[in-house]
Amino acid sequence: MRATIVAFRRNIINVIQARKYASPAHRCDAHMNELPVPCGPWGPWYKEKQSLYTKILVFGTLWWLFSFGMMIYTGSIDLNFFPPAQPGPPSDMVEECDDTDN
Secondary structure: OHHHHHHHHHHHHHHHHHHHHOOOOOOOOOOHHHOOOOOOOOHHHHHHHHHHHHHHHHHHHHHHHHHHHHHHHHOOOOOOOOOOOOOOOOHHHOOOOOOOOO
């Protein structure tokens, strides 16, 4: 039994060492010849993409302004631009609280 275990261990160690010292596969570094080359002028393509991005920006800005305006209009947000429309009562009409324990 012991001989079988030792032989099995020796085989595993040989496989691990063979992989460890094996030469790596041939590696080819990238170079400039593998980069894609544009075919045609880039100006029209660039203008088209920028036009799309500008439309998205304008639509997003308008949507944000509309949403912000609706929040202010419906009163769901109060930015305290102005003093309250109805201030509190005068101080002589307000009763003082008695915080002493009886």
